[in-house]
Amino acid sequence: MKQTLRPASGLRATASARPTIKDVAARCGVHPSTVSRALSPAMKHLVATEVADRIQAAANAIGYRLNMAAKGLRTGRSGLIGVLAPDIADPGFPPVLSGIADHLNAEGYATIVVDVGSKGSEQDLVDRLIARGVDGLVLATVSLRDDVVKHCLDAALPVVLVNRVDAAGQLPSAASDDAAGMRLAVEHLVALGHKRIGHVAGPQEISTGARRRAGFEASAKDAGLPARHTPVEIAETYTRAAGREAALRLLARRTRPTAIVAANDLLALGVYDALAARGLACPGDVSVVGHNDMPFVDMVSPPLTTVRIAQRDMGEAAARLLLARIAAPGASREHIVLAPELIIRGSTIAREH
Amino acid sequence: MKQTLRPASGLRATASARPTIKDVAARCGVHPSTVSRALSPAMKHLVATEVADRIQAAANAIGYRLNMAAKGLRTGRSGLIGVLAPDIADPGFPPVLSGIADHLNAEGYATIVVDVGSKGSEQDLVDRLIARGVDGLVLATVSLRDDVVKHCLDAALPVVLVNRVDAAGQLPSAASDDAAGMRLAVEHLVALGHKRIGHVAGPQEISTGARRRAGFEASAKDAGLPARHTPVEIAETYTRAAGREAALRLLARRTRPTAIVAANDLLALGVYDALAARGLACPGDVSVVGHNDMPFVDMVSPPLTTVRIAQRDMGEAAARLLLARIAAPGASREHIVLAPELIIRGSTIAREH
DNA sequence: TCTGCATATGCAATCGATTGCAATAACAGA
DNA sequence: TCTGTTATTGCAATCGATTGCATATGCAGA
Numbered sequence: 001m002k003q004t005l006r007p008a009s010g011l012r013a014t015a016s017a018r019p020t021i022k023d024v025a026a027r028c029g030v031h032p033s034t035v036s037r038a039l040s041p042a043m044k045h046l047v048a049t050e051v052a053d054r055i056q057a058a059a060n061a062i063g064y065r066l067n068m069a070a071k072g073l074r075t076g077r078s079g080l081i082g083v084l085a086p087d088i089a090d091p092g093f094p095p096v097l098s099g100i101a102d103h104l105n106a107e108g109y110a111t112i113v114v115d116v117g118s119k120g121s122e123q124d125l126v127d128r129l130i131a132r133g134v135d136g137l138v139l140a141t142v143s144l145r146d147d148v149v150k151h152c153l154d155a156a157l158p159v160v161l162v163n164r165v166d167a168a169g170q171l172p173s174a175a176s177d178d179a180a181g182m183r184l185a186v187e188h189l190v191a192l193g194h195k196r197i198g199h200v201a202g203p204q205e206i207s208t209g210a211r212r213r214a215g216f217e218a219s220a221k222d223a224g225l226p227a228r229h230t231p232v233e234i235a236e237t238y239t240r241a242a243g244r245e246a247a248l249r250l251l252a253r254r255t256r257p258t259a260i261v262a263a264n265d266l267l268a269l270g271v272y273d274a275l276a277a278r279g280l281a282c283p284g285d286v287s288v289v290g291h292n293d294m295p296f297v298d299m300v301s302p303p304l305t306t307v308r309i310a311q312r313d314m315g316e317a318a319a320r321l322l323l324a325r326i327a328a329p330g331a332s333r334e335h336i337v338l339a340p341e342l343i344i345r346g347s348t349i350a351r352e353h
Numbered sequence: 354m355k356q357t358l359r360p361a362s363g364l365r366a367t368a369s370a371r372p373t374i375k376d377v378a379a380r381c382g383v384h385p386s387t388v389s390r391a392l393s394p395a396m397k398h399l400v401a402t403e404v405a406d407r408i409q410a411a412a413n414a415i416g417y418r419l420n421m422a423a424k425g426l427r428t429g430r431s432g433l434i435g436v437l438a439p440d441i442a443d444p445g446f447p448p449v450l451s452g453i454a455d456h457l458n459a460e461g462y463a464t465i466v467v468d469v470g471s472k473g474s475e476q477d478l479v480d481r482l483i484a485r486g487v488d489g490l491v492l493a494t495v496s497l498r499d500d501v502v503k504h505c506l507d508a509a510l511p512v513v514l515v516n517r518v519d520a521a522g523q524l525p526s527a528a529s530d531d532a533a534g535m536r537l538a539v540e541h542l543v544a545l546g547h548k549r550i551g552h553v554a555g556p557q558e559i560s561t562g563a564r565r566r567a568g569f570e571a572s573a574k575d576a577g578l579p580a581r582h583t584p585v586e587i588a589e590t591y592t593r594a595a596g597r598e599a600a601l602r603l604l605a606r607r608t609r610p611t612a613i614v615a616a617n618d619l620l621a622l623g624v625y626d627a628l629a630a631r632g633l634a635c636p637g638d639v640s641v642v643g644h645n646d647m648p649f650v651d652m653v654s655p656p657l658t659t660v661r662i663a664q665r666d667m668g669e670a671a672a673r674l675l676l677a678r679i680a681a682p683g684a685s686r687e688h689i690v691l692a693p694e695l696i697i698r699g700s701t702i703a704r705e706h
Numbered sequence: 707t708c709t710g711c712a713t714a715t716g717c718a719a720t721c722g723a724t725t726g727c728a729a730t731a732a733c734a735g736a
Numbered sequence: 737t738c739t740g741t742t743a744t745t746g747c748a749a750t751c752g753a754t755t756g757c758a759t760a761t762g763c764a765g766a
Contacts, residue, residue: 301654
């Protein structure tokens with residue numbers, strides 16, 4: 001264990017060196033370029049079948065593996081896709097990521113996921129991804145600050161948004177139909193006889209926050225509920241604590257709502273906290289609806305009625321969009337909208353009245 | 354500043370082309386190698402300060418960004434780390450990942466996370482990562498099949514395990530002290546007066562499953578509980594459904610346990626399901642203890658008493674170990690063990706007796 | 707036998723950055 | 737003035753794979 005274990009300086013001729021295309025060529029008595037062709041599906045037709053088979057066999061024999069860095073350098077495409085996430089730990093994100101990654105993997109791409117919250121400026125993170133030569137970017141970041149989007153456009157980098165849209169609608173996106181989701185929630189409550197429905201809105205600089213709020217207001221209006229009976233309080237972040245605070249403000253109003261629609265499940269859990277703090281029962285005193293159907297909200301007490309969004313499909317759609325963009329950079333910006341679904345559980349109950 | 358401002362030979366001077374080291378060199382009237390040195394902290398001392406500053410300025414001016422693929426090709430190090438995860442959607446994983454990624458990012462590495470469950474053989478996934486030239490691998494995979502580990506060792510690839518250990522203890526690892534965690538759980542229940550404690554064990558081919566079970570049995574024995582009063586049922590997978598089945602078997606025994614320790618929180622939720630199915634109350638009839646303290650188990654009903662493990666620290670430790678391995682491939686294999694902590698909530702209650 | 711064309715393979719440049727070595731300049735000491 | 741250092745910078749090879757072009761071979765048709 002304490003031998004002179006430092007052969008590191010300079011080269012090493014041990015067997016540990018990874019075989020290259022040259023090794024395969026030497027073993028087959030052909031030129032490296034022939035090996036390259038034989039091993040590339042697209043160019044394989046240029047080399048004699050017999051030779052191609054021999055090369056393939058030799059490659060397998062010595063365990064040859066393509067060096068993506070070299071290939072990428074030559075071809076200018078890395079096969080890498082960057083994903084900017086607001087917070088990996090957000091339970092809503094993994095399904096999206098999984099959808100993205102699966103689709104991209106199948107096409108030979110690898111994904112680099114970067115958690116924005118943790119470190120440095122978004123700008124800088126994007127630059128680092130560019131340095132790595134990513135072929136495209138999926139943005140799921142919380143706050144779509146213009147400069148980041150602009151930065152990507154400047155770099156002529158294919159970009160798509162997932163679970164978000166940008167204000168100008170410049171970029172292709174895959175997202176849930178926020179307005180439709182809120183409509184499901186509101187109409188469900190109205191059908192249950194609720195007439196005073198509050199909304200704990202998410203951050204308004206995030207598209208989901210703004211759009212869900214707009215959806216709530218539109219649906220409430222369409223249901224004939226006056227604005228004074230459909231109060232809105234904004235949570236500054238998508239966290240349980242912020243949801244609690246906003247809900248407390250809602251409950252402190254003169255005419256207390258009999259139901260609360262939260263902009264997402266985390267906020268809804270915060271609403272639970274607020275109700276507990278005020279000694280109110282859910283759904284007995286106040287019904288609650290969440291949004292996203294994140295894992296385990298069926299286990300909380302009471303099980304949360306929520307709007308399920310198609311997270312995995314969303315990721316997959318985003319991946320598809322991105323690949324299309326990469327193939328044809330000028331392609332029209334498409335906005336894929338996924339239909340949400342209402343999952344009724346125990347947190348909503350009819351209002352006898 | 355010479356006259357030969359060669360108009361980019363064949364290429365068009367569109368803004369879309371990423372500037373290279375050559376462009377910077379041309380702009381400064383120096384050789385590309387000088388630019389390389391000026392821009393590399395380690396080699397900067399070789400170039401005159403005045404020139405270095407000029408180069409730096411020019412690089413900023415035209416927005417030069419290092420091409421990692423090219424650098425990696427030349428230096429043989431990609432700055433990429435692969436992370437093999439059993440399932441990104443497992444709520445226990447993100448904190449670990451976050452710990453890994455943060456630490457590695459700070460050192461200039463990027464991480465490629467691969468979800469094993471979704472696609473293809475683990476073997477193949479590892480090969481793809483190797484093709485990408487990863488400098489090291491973090492394995493958090495469910496089943497440590499020997500061949501994968503061997504495969505990595507064959508490739509002379511630095512590898513560390515996280516939240517797992519391999520049977521032979523060959524590889525460095527960062528994991529929670531499973532035995533200590535079970536001891537906390539058992540002693541807590543014993544202190545509450547429980548005398549018949551069951552265990553819903555995890556898959557035995559996974560280190561956490563086997564070690565937690567061993568820890569349970571050792572602690573039970575030390576507490577003076579006879580084996581017939583401390584039955585064990587194995588769940589084949591770490592899922593809620595499997596936990597339910599195992600718990601049902603436990604409850605069907607002649608002498609029903611008054612408390613159940615589950616090998617993880619997901620299984621514990623399955624235990625809740627089983628209790629509900631049998632019309633038993635928790636904690637009234639049966640107390641339940643989980644393991645991992647995954648997000649939101651404090652929100653379920655009743656809030657779950659569980660063993661919290663230091664997931665983020667675990668990820669960070671794994672990253673540290675890996676970097677050490679990369680720096681000194683022969684380094685001794687270290688096993689970092691993190692202390693767990695018991696979080697007492699509402700699912701455990703004293704046994705009056 | 708010669709021409710023509712297709713097929714199969716070799717050759718060499720190239721992608722962008724790094725680095726050992728060589729070359730030059732600047733300067734000190736004698 | 738000559739020699740020996742040292743500080744800078746240029747040169748060119750290199751990493752591994754790809755690809756346009758040139759070459760060689762084979763075969764068919766005239």
